[in-house]
Amino acid sequence: MELEFARLRRFDAFSKPLEDFRVKTCGGAIVTAVSGVLMMFLFVSELRYYLSKEIRSELYVDPSRGQKLRIEVDLEFPHLPCMLLSVDVMDVSGEEQTDVLNNLERTHLRPFNQKQETFSTTANVDNNEAEIIPTLDPNRCESCYGAETEEIQCCNTCQAVREAYRQRRWALRDLETVAQCRREGYVTTVNEQKSWGCRITGHLLVNKISGNFHFAPGRSHDRSHVHVHDVDTLGITTLNTSHRIYHLSFGSSFPGAVFPLDNTSAVAEADSMMFQYFIKVVPTVFVDLEGQVVHTSQFSVTRHSRSVSTSEVIPITQHNRDGLPGVFVLYEPSAIVVRLTETRRGFMHFLTSVCAIIGGVFTVAGLLDSCLYHSVRSLQHKLELGKVS
Incomplete structure (x- = not known):
């Protein structure tokens, strides 16, 4: 048995020097302390990285072009009353939703020290009848x-x-x-509300093709197959289209989602300003760790604004939008879908990284300590021989 253990010891790659030949130095203690702190810091960083979720992405052609697209909106117009604003949807197929009432809620923003009033546009929003x-x-x-x-x-x-x-x-x-x-007393009510503002919240359902939805003053209707807005009826001569976008998204939110227009403001530098937001919508499918699927969209946006002239009846078509103040959101869905899948990071990868951290820091610290020890010994030897002035 003793002979077998003796043969086994010949394969020991980690030979140990005798304790009497070990030299402990202050420099070695400092290197040990610094390397220990560094190992702990790198270990914690690697642990946090391991516990975080990994998002894997893939692209494929969108097979759901015929479905509806849900748009969440939350906008505020401090200087335009709700009775004046019309919400319309148009797309390249020729389908129009004029003066959308469903799924939207409007809040009257009265002047300072006056109570705000909220009402749903599932009813007749302009019905201010006494x-x-x-x-x-x-x-x-x-x-x-x-x-x-x-x-x-x-x-x-x-x-x-x-x-x-x-x-x-x-x-x-x-x-x-x-x-x-x-x-x-409708005219009297109109005159009272001219100085009020409006906040519009809710959602729109649109076709999954290129189109636009806009918030513009005046009653909207079609005239000779042209979409027009009549702003003369209410007798309002100035149109301040300054607005604040609290939230705008195409679909539901998901972890890590970024909505570039959230909490942004636009101030009209002149009367009757037209604000346009050109949006590229990328359909997105998000799958979490539990297998729950969220069908949503990401988007990028380009902004543009200019002052326009107004008249009694202002025309607007899908391809010609000259002359209409308001806020226009022009969207174009992409034909490519991004699929984002949450996954856990592998434990073996974590274990390999920890071993690499400990071994790497230990090896580098050993080299540094060896260089420091031999440098000090060499300097002391020269001092003893008087070779250093």
């Missing part, structure tokens, strides 16, 4: 001022008249001439 005088005949049928259709024969309220004109795609020039609006 209480109707009780003496009115409930079975009455008032005039729509030439805008009657087969579906709309009677217009008993100011809102009904305005809706009839919108259905006809006509511009309602003067509300003072409409008896229903005078009776309900």
